[in-house]
Amino acid sequence: MHEQQHDGEGRADPGSPAGPRPAPEPVVTGVDTALSPHQHRIRRARAALRARRERLRADARKNRVYRAVVGAVGTFVVLLGLLLVPLPGPGWLIVFLGLAVLGTEFATAQRLKRFGERQVHRWAQWIAARSLALRAGLGAGTATAVAGLVWGYLAWQGLPAWTPEVVTAQLQWVPGL
Structure with a gap:
């Protein structure tokens, strides 16, 4: 019979009489049995x-x-x-x-x-x-900066319409809101 031509990766040449053949299944070696x-x-x-x-x-x-x-x-x-x-x-x-x-x-x-x-x-x-005091100071400074940004935004834009009544009542004492 006619011998198949291969493309170097185990696949038959589509032009060969037998047509393409499926790629071989990968061989699993050294399976790690410690895996769950x-x-x-x-x-x-x-x-x-x-x-x-x-x-x-x-x-x-x-x-x-x-x-x-x-x-x-x-x-x-x-x-x-x-x-x-x-x-x-x-x-x-x-x-x-x-x-x-x-x-x-x-x-x-x-x-x-x-x-x-x-x-x-x-x-x-x-x-x-760094020392605990410096870390606490950096944390407090960051919290103050974030609170200032939130306050500035709310003072500029006002409270959103969807803000619950309970929150609105609690924020009445904040200057500028």
Whole structure:
């Protein structure tokens, strides 16, 4: 009979009489038996997501659409986080989450996220090396600055219409509101 021609990756040449043959199943060696069933499920899910992403990359049009959606969602999350930074809450955490989303597709965002993580780590180390009094002073100063920003905004814009009556009654004593 006729011998099949192969392309070097185990796939038959589509022009050969037998047609294309499926890629061989990967051989799993050295399975880590110390993993819990939950960890095995996570690994399988990640492998499935990677395979799905590779299928998307194979189609140029779908790849562009996917990257555009990731870019739009990631940018929205980063901008939302930046708006929340001066307020009490997880502003920077949301910024890093947005950068993580962007970093799945864009190398620049991944580098920016790593840079930010290094700076946060350096800041945390610097703060930890300071006295308790200085840390308390920095915390009080930050709280005062945030309270001042909130007061300034509310004095400028007034209380929102959706503010509950109980809160409105409590804020009557605050000058300028």
